[in-house]
Every structure is written in C-alpha cells, then in structure tokens.
Amino acid sequence: MAPIMVLCLITYLIGRTCNRVLCSVGIFICVAALCFYKYSRFIARDVLGYWDPHAAFIIDSALDVLLPVTPPLAISFFTFEFVHYLFEIRKGGTPIKSPLDFAQFAIFFPSLVSGPIKRYTQFLPSLRDGVLYTIPQNIVAGLLQVVFGFFQKVVLADNLASYVDSNGGFFTGLPLFERWMFLVLLALRIFFDFNGYSDIAIGLARMLGIRLPPNFNWPYAAKSIREFWQRWHISLSSWIRDYIYIPLGGSKHGTVRKTLSAILAFALCGLWHGAAWNFVLWGLYHGFGLVICNSYRSIPVIRNLSLLFDRSGFFAWLCTFLFVSFGWLLFFYPVPTALEMFLSLFGVAK
Amino acid sequence: MTKSAQDQFERSWMDSLSPAWFFSGIAIAFLVCCLLGFACTFSSGIDHFHRFHRFINHLTLYLPTANQMINTVKRSCNVDQIIVVVGGNSILFGHGETLEHLWTDSLRSRLGKQYCVVNYAFEGTFPFEGGYWAAEALTKQGYKVIFITDAEPDEVYIPPGNWLRSMFFNFRNRGLLIDYPLRNQQVEQFLKEESVGHHYDFAESDLAEKIDAYTNASDLWNWITYNFIGTIWTADTPFFVLPRRCYKDVEDIVVPPTDTWLKQKAAEIALADSFLASREKGGNLVEVPHSWDRTEFFIERTLPPIMRKRSIILATRYSPLVTNCMTAAEKKRNDAVYDMAVNHWKAAGCNALVIGSDYTEVDYIDGNHFSLFADQKLVDTVEREVRDLSRRLGYE
Numbered sequence: 001m002a003p004i005m006v007l008c009l010i011t012y013l014i015g016r017t018c019n020r021v022l023c024s025v026g027i028f029i030c031v032a033a034l035c036f037y038k039y040s041r042f043i044a045r046d047v048l049g050y051w052d053p054h055a056a057f058i059i060d061s062a063l064d065v066l067l068p069v070t071p072p073l074a075i076s077f078f079t080f081e082f083v084h085y086l087f088e089i090r091k092g093g094t095p096i097k098s099p100l101d102f103a104q105f106a107i108f109f110p111s112l113v114s115g116p117i118k119r120y121t122q123f124l125p126s127l128r129d130g131v132l133y134t135i136p137q138n139i140v141a142g143l144l145q146v147v148f149g150f151f152q153k154v155v156l157a158d159n160l161a162s163y164v165d166s167n168g169g170f171f172t173g174l175p176l177f178e179r180w181m182f183l184v185l186l187a188l189r190i191f192f193d194f195n196g197y198s199d200i201a202i203g204l205a206r207m208l209g210i211r212l213p214p215n216f217n218w219p220y221a222a223k224s225i226r227e228f229w230q231r232w233h234i235s236l237s238s239w240i241r242d243y244i245y246i247p248l249g250g251s252k253h254g255t256v257r258k259t260l261s262a263i264l265a266f267a268l269c270g271l272w273h274g275a276a277w278n279f280v281l282w283g284l285y286h287g288f289g290l291v292i293c294n295s296y297r298s299i300p301v302i303r304n305l306s307l308l309f310d311r312s313g314f315f316a317w318l319c320t321f322l323f324v325s326f327g328w329l330l331f332f333y334p335v336p337t338a339l340e341m342f343l344s345l346f347g348v349a350k
Numbered sequence: 351m352t353k354s355a356q357d358q359f360e361r362s363w364m365d366s367l368s369p370a371w372f373f374s375g376i377a378i379a380f381l382v383c384c385l386l387g388f389a390c391t392f393s394s395g396i397d398h399f400h401r402f403h404r405f406i407n408h409l410t411l412y413l414p415t416a417n418q419m420i421n422t423v424k425r426s427c428n429v430d431q432i433i434v435v436v437g438g439n440s441i442l443f444g445h446g447e448t449l450e451h452l453w454t455d456s457l458r459s460r461l462g463k464q465y466c467v468v469n470y471a472f473e474g475t476f477p478f479e480g481g482y483w484a485a486e487a488l489t490k491q492g493y494k495v496i497f498i499t500d501a502e503p504d505e506v507y508i509p510p511g512n513w514l515r516s517m518f519f520n521f522r523n524r525g526l527l528i529d530y531p532l533r534n535q536q537v538e539q540f541l542k543e544e545s546v547g548h549h550y551d552f553a554e555s556d557l558a559e560k561i562d563a564y565t566n567a568s569d570l571w572n573w574i575t576y577n578f579i580g581t582i583w584t585a586d587t588p589f590f591v592l593p594r595r596c597y598k599d600v601e602d603i604v605v606p607p608t609d610t611w612l613k614q615k616a617a618e619i620a621l622a623d624s625f626l627a628s629r630e631k632g633g634n635l636v637e638v639p640h641s642w643d644r645t646e647f648f649i650e651r652t653l654p655p656i657m658r659k660r661s662i663i664l665a666t667r668y669s670p671l672v673t674n675c676m677t678a679a680e681k682k683r684n685d686a687v688y689d690m691a692v693n694h695w696k697a698a699g700c701n702a703l704v705i706g707s708d709y710t711e712v713d714y715i716d717g718n719h720f721s722l723f724a725d726q727k728l729v730d731t732v733e734r735e736v737r738d739l740s741r742r743l744g745y746e
Contacts, residue, residue: 136369144364159583159590166585211359 003072004107007033011082012102015095023090027083034079037071042275073113076272080117080239081106087243088121096120101127110204114197116215116235123210130209142206149199152192160189168333172344179345186332187325191220194233220324223316225286225293228324240269255295262294263287273331278338282330289323387566390573395421400449401469402480405597408513409473410584412575412594415568416521419470419484420491427466432745433488434467434736437481438499441666443471445719446604453725460733464746472514477501477663478652479511483518486657487526494745496736497657500666500705503691504626504641506648508540509533510552519559520568530654607671607717615717616675619668623680623687635686642694649698658699660743662735665691667706669714701739705731 007030014026035043040063049056072078085105089095096102104127105120130138164186171179198215205212213235222228229237248261263284270283292299296306309316329338394415396406399422406412414422427433436442436454444452458467470481477499485497510518521527522537537552544552562568575581576594583590587597607615626641653661665688667673673681688704695702705728706713713724720728740746 136373137365137367138359140367140369140372141359141362141364144367155581159581162583162585163588206359 001072003033003037004075004078007078007082008103008106011085011106012096012099015085015089015102016097018089018095020090023086026086027090030079030082030086034075037067037075039271039275040067046277077112077115077117078106080236080272081120083243084117084239085120093121096124108205108210110201111212114194114201115233116198116201116213117239118212118235122213126209126211130205130211132209134207134209138209139207142203142208145199145203145206147203149196149201149203151196152199153196157189157193157196160185160192164189164332171341176345176347179341183325183329183345186328187220187321190328190331191216220321221317222320222324223313224320225289225323228320229286229290236269236272240265244268259291262290266290276334278330278333278335281335282327285327285330289327383567383570384565387568387570390569391415391417391566392421394418394569394573394576395423395425396576397425399426399468400452400455400599401443402472403597403599404473404586404602405599406576406594407472410586411582412572413514413517413568415572416483416487416517416524416526417569418572419481420487420526423466423468423484423488423493426468429493431466432464432494432496432740433485434461434465434496434498435481435485435488436467436469436471436498437479437485438471438477438501438664439475440471440473441500441719442498442664443469443473445473446602446715447722447725448601449599451722451725453720453728456725456729457732457736460729461736465736471499475513476507476511477505478507478509479514480517482657483521483527485660486528486654487521489657489660490526490528494743495660496739496743496745497661498664498732498736499661500664501691501695503665503687504622504645506645506652508648509536509652510540510555515552516555516559519556520562523556523559523563528654528656532651533654536651604715604719612672612717613675615668615672616680619672619684620676620680623683626687627683627690629679629683635683637690642690645691645694646698649695649700653698653700655699660739661700662732662739663692663695663700663702664705664732665695665702666718667704667709668718669716670709670711671714672717701735703731703735 010029011026014022041060044056044059044063048059085096096105101124105118105123108118108123108127111118164182167174167178167182171182174182195216202212202214215233215235217231217234219228219232222231245261245265248264249257250261251258264287266283266287267280268283270279270281270286273279273282296302296309299306309319326342329341332338333341394417396418402414404410406414423433423435434457436457442454444454447453449455452469454467454469458465461467468481468484470484472480482497482499485495489495541553541556544550571581578593580587580590580592580594587594626638627635628638630636649658667688673684676684685707688707692702692704706724709720709724709727713721713727715721737746
C-alpha cells in the first residue's frame with residue numbers, strides 16, 4: 001500500500017495548490033506510477049523485446065529487483081481517480097481541503113478493489129449527507145443489493161467460471177452447439193462477476209447512505225456498440241470519454257481525428273484491463289466497432305445490412321451481442337487461441 | 351436525512367419495504383434455517399448406502415457432514431452389531447469396482463449379520479481422514495467399532511488431515527471426537543504456526559465449523575443438495591441443479607499404467623525407501639536412525655489409544671508391474687520397509703499387516719488398485735483379521 005499512500009499524498013498536496021502546471025505534473029506522476037507497476041514488464045518483454053531482446057532482458061532483470069511480486073492492489077482504480085481529481089482541479093474545480101475527506105474519497109473501502117470509479121464532486125457531498133443521515137430504508141435497499149451481488153458472484157459467476165475453466169482447454173473438441181453455448185456463458189460469466197462486485201460495492205455504500213454511480217445497466221440488451229458502452233462499466237467508459245477521448249479532441253475536429261481518438265481511447269481502455277497484447281487488441285476491436293457503429297450508414301458495401309440493422313431491433317441486438325461476445329474471446333484468451341476458437345465457431349477446424 | 355441527500359437515490363420498489371419487517375424477516379429466516387439445519391442433523395443419513403462415490407464426495411465439492419456419516423451408519427446398522435468402518439483412500443474405496451462387485455459388500459456378506467460393514471473410504475485422502483473420524487465418533491457413542499484403513503509406509507499425516515480438513519473440524523467442533531489432549535495440543539500448535547506463517551486454511555476451516563456447529567448450515571445444504579437441488583457446477587456434475595441422489599455410482603475409468611509411469615513410480619518408492627531403511631555392514635537392512643520418528647510422532651498424536659486398539663492397518667503393496675521396475679536390492683529394501691512399517695504400527699498399539707506381498711499382476715487393475723481377483727484374497731484376509739480382533743476386544 002505504500003506506493004498508493006505516496007500517490008495519495010502527492011495528489012492531495014498538488015490539488016491544494018490549484019496550480020495547472022503542478023496538476024499536469026501530478027497526472028504524469030500517477031500515470032508513470034501505473035505504467036511502472038503494471039506495464040513495465042509488458043513494455044520490456046512484449047514491446048522492447050520484439051526490437052531488442054538483449055536490452056529487454058537487461059531491463060526485465062532489473063525489474064525483478066525493483067518491482068514487488070504483484071502490483072499494488074487496485075492501482076488502476078486509484079490512478080484513474082487521482083487523474084480525474086487533478087484533471088478537474090486543473091480545469092478550475094474546487095480542491096478537497098480536508099485531508100480526511102480526501103482520504104475517504106481515495107480509500108473508500110466498498111469501491112476500493114473493483115470500482116465503480118468515483119467522481120469526487122458527487123462522492124463527497126453524498127458522503128457527508130449520507131453518513132450523517134443514514135436511514136433504515138437505505139440499509140434495507142443496500143443490503144438487498146449486496147445480497148443480490150453475492151448471488152450473482154457466488155452462485156452464477158463462480159459456477160460459470162468453473163464451466164468455462166473446465167471446457168476452455170477443449171473448446172475446439174466440443175460439439176458445435178456447445179461451443180456457441182460456451183460463448184454465451186463466457187459473456188454471462190464476466191457480466192455476473194463484474195456486476196456482482198459492483199452491486200456489492202454500491203449496496204454497501206448505500207447502507208452508509210452514500211451514492212456510488214451505477215456501473216451496469218443491462219448491457220447485453222444494447223442494440224449498438226455505442227449503446228453497449230453506455231451500459232457496460234459505465235464509470236470506466238465515462239472516464240475514458242472525459243479524460244482521454246475529449247482531451248484528444250473528441251468529435252470537434254473532424255471525422256479523421258474523431259475516429260483516431262476513439263480507437264486510441266479504446267486501445268488504452270483495453271490496456272487498462274491488463275498488460276498484454278490481447279487486451280490491447282480487445283480494446284482496438286471495440287474501438288473499430290464503435291467507429292463502424294457511428295458510420296455504417298455511409299458505407300455503401302453494407303447498405304442493405306445497415307438498413308436491416310436500423311429497422312430490426314432484434315437484428316441490431318443480435319449483431320451487437322455477437323460482436324461483444326466474440327470480443328470476450330480476445331479478452332480471456334491469447335490471440336492465437338482466441339482466433340482458433342472464433343474460427344471453430346463456424347466449423348473451421350485447425 | 352436531508353431531502354437532497356435522499357433524492358440522490360433512484361426510486362425503486364425497495365423503497366416500499368418496511369425496514370422493521372425486513373430485518374425481522376431476516377432474523378426469522380435465519381432462525382428457521384438454523385432450526386431446519388438442526389433437524390437435518392438427525393435425518394441426513396443416506397438410504398441404500400454403498401460408499402461415498404464421486405458424486406457425493408469431495409471430488410465434486412460435496413463434503414458429507416459428520417452427522418450425515420453417523421446417521422448413515424445408524425440407518426444401515428443396528429446398535430448391537432459390530433460396525434466395521436472401512437476408511438482409507440481409493441484402494442479400499444474400490445476404485446474401478448462396480449457396485450455389483452464391491453469388495454466391502456462381499457466382506458459384509460462374509461461376516462454375516464453380526465457385523466455391519468460401511469465403506470467410508472474417500473479417494474485421494476490419507477489413512478486417518480474421513481472414515482476414521484466417523485469410526486471414532488461411533489466409538490465415543492458406545493458402538494462396537496472396528497476401523498480398517500490402508501496406509502503406505504510412513505504415510506501418517508497431521509491430525510486434521512489434508513483434503514478433508516474441514517470435515518475434521520466439523521466432527522471436532524460438534525464434540526463428536528474423543529477428547530484426546532495430545533491431538534488437541536497438536537491442532538492448536540498447527541493453528542498457531544499457521545497464523546505466524548500467514549496461512550490461514552486450518553484456522554478458517556476451524557472458525558467456519560465453529561459457526562456451523564450452531565447454525566448447522568452445512569447439514570441443511572447437504573440435505574437440500576442431496577435430495578432437491580444442487581448449486582455447484584463441476585465437470586463431473588454438469589447438470590448441477592440435479593439433486594445428488596440422482597447421480598449413480600458408476601465405474602471409474604481405469605487407465606492402464608504406462609511404462610514411463612511405472613518406472614517413475616518405482617524410482618519414487620525406491621528413493622523414499624532409502625530414507626527409511628539402509629543396509630548395514632553385515633548386509634542386513636535396518637532402520638535409518640530417526641527416520642520413523644515422524645511416523646511414531648503422528649500416530650501418537652492422531653490416534654487415541656482406544657482407537658489404536660480398534661484399528662487394522664493394511665499396508666498395501668504396489669503391483670509387481672511397479673516393483674519389477676526396481677533392482678533386486680531395491681525390492682528387498684521395499685519388502686523390509688513394509689515389515690518395519692507394520693512393526694511400528696504394532697508397537698503403537700494398532701493391528702497391522704502387509705497386504706499384497708504374494709499378489710501377482712492380475713491382482714491389480716493398475717499400479718496399486720486391486721482387481722476382482724485380489725478382492726477375494728482381500729476379503730479372506732480382512733474377514734479373518736476382523737473376527738480375530740472382535741474376539742480380542744470382547745465384541746464376540
């Protein structure tokens with residue numbers, strides 16, 4: 001926890017200065033810390049190693065000494081919240097004066113490990129009011145949400161994980177029907193796992209009278225990739241939009257820049273999930289999906305399909321669900337394995 | 351709460367719940383579940399029981415409870431019968447045997463109505479896990495019990511066992527085990543060492559079972575899962591919502607050992623034997639000094655004296671397919687190690703004998719599990735030993 005505490009202190013002190021330059025420095029420090037603890041090995045082995053294996057080996061050996069066995073717990077979530085905070089201060093927001101308030105924002109235990117990613121302007125007033133005026137109704141509602149979260153995690157997600165782990169290695173040997181069933185259950189597994197954690201966190205916070213932002217809103221009911229990302233891991237996707245996509249230019253500088261910003265934002269989103277190429281590719285996959293979603297009507301080659309997509313809600317839903325589900329193969333498995341699994345869904349055996 | 355603070359939460363059906371009734375409902379539901387669990391501690395036995403097969407054992411995440419095991423015996427046996435509890439691992443479990451040819455059923459027929467044989471062996475476990483604790487609990491309750499297990503030389507494990515450690519605490523924290531100070535001290539020491547080493551498996555099992563002794567949640571869950579609906583998916587129980595009683599005891603797939611496996615196993619055994627027995631100048635094989643201390647230490651701390659008298663340890667040999675991969679000297683040392691093991695068991699107060707020294711390759715289905723041919727010999731031997739022990743204990 002020491003690195004997190006240091007980052008916390010740096011962020012708080014820089015925030016108190018309200019200095020734009022220092023805020024930028026602070027953002028750089030937070031991102032550098034995240035890159036060091038979480039991505040340095042990936043950069044050394046999988047990026048530099050491709051160009052200069054010898055240098056990569058030297059750096060990797062040095063990292064054996066410098067890095068702890070595992071990265072500091074939840075460093076990704078901490079970094080995003082600290083970057084959000086400094087970004088808002090840099091834009092002219094009011095800093096958190098009390099160190100206790102800042103500590104509560106930084107290490108609020110329900111959302112510590114897996115989010116949702118909080119916004120301090122919403123969290124702190126909620127914290128003050130909620131804790132002072134906790135009412136039984138919120139305890140009831142929060143407790144029910146926690147129980148529901150545990151049900152999703154323990155009964156649904158863990159059982160699905162057992163099934164996926166048992167059959168993942170034999171995927172190409174499964175009957176065709178079961179491969180498709182596997183795909184659907186894989187999608188459900190990650191949803192229940194993540195949504196369960198989010199419900200537990202949000203429910204616990206509600207029991208304290210504190211509102212945390214919702215994180216999922218029936219994402220598999222989405223009828224387009226844009227809608228999917230408005231429903232899936234909402235706190236992350238809105239963070240990516242506000243602190244990567246919009247600063248890169250957003251939609252205000254023409255189609256080309258808009259497209260590149262979206263793709264880069266999603267690539268970083270993928271990388272945030274894990275330090276490996278399959279995560280980057282997963283992010284790029286969704287980035288390209290979003291680009292196509294925003295522009296498919298103007299692509300002549302798929303005009304008929306786009307008409308069907310616009311007119312048939314079921315077709316739109318099916319395409320979106322399949323797109324997202326195929327993406328989970330990239331998310332969970334190395335690229336060659338994911339590709340093999342994808343091809344075997346269509347009976348193309350190796 | 352201020353209006354603005356409450357307004358931040360979206361309205362939902364949960365707002366209409368009355369907190370007083372809700373919390374009362376939780377408390378009442380919890381008490382009802384505890385009472386149902388308590389009722390299950392009396393009625394959780396398994397009818398038409400043969401053995402804890404794959405679908406009702408730890409391999410598919412179904413762990414029989416102490417009460418379930420004791421109740422199953424009480425359903426299968428009369429109080430005036432001599433209860434023969436067969437424990438140990440897959441060897442005495444009857445790996446590869448179908449229900450039609452289960453060796454413990456043959457033993458039951460052979461021993462007659464005066465005896466009641468229950469197969470409480472659990473695959474992949476140590477000699478004094480699982481069935482042993484049931485035997486001890488029944489002994490404490492005044493039943494006439496004989497316990498049979500199989501053990502390789504130097505195969506005594508710590509008192510709480512390994513795979514079934516939560517079962518040990520399930521028995522212990524319900525006061526079903528004999529109060530044996532040496533074992534209690536050993537368990538407490540393990541718990542303390544664990545906390546220093548920051549490994550909390552035992553402590554967590556102990557605490558969970560202490561709570562369960564009051565709530566009886568495991569008894570309730572076992573009863574529901576066996577009779578009504580399952581909740582845990584495993585590769586062997588893909589239709590996991592089916593109650594476990596619907597899963598039948600099926601024959602295990604027997605994989606013939608490969609040459610590589612046989613040679614590796616022979617080498618492992620020879621290496622282990624070299625730590626236990628050495629050749630002195632005259633050519634005789636003697637015990638390596640202090641090599642059996644650990645065995646004696648754990649026998650003393652795992653088995654109360656009253657249970658040692660009632661236990662028959664079968665030191666089961668590996669198939670000649672394995673021992674034929676050894677050199678002549680290694681084979682001789684292996685023979686000696688088994689004799690030494692039996693001597694140590696006997697010195698501790700147990701009854702012990704070597705099984706399989708005169709068995710041939712056809713007596714095994716793989717490296718160490720018995721075939722139907724061996725079962726007959728095994729039944730003959732065990733029947734003789736059981737009757738002999740019964741007489742000495744004054745049961746007959």
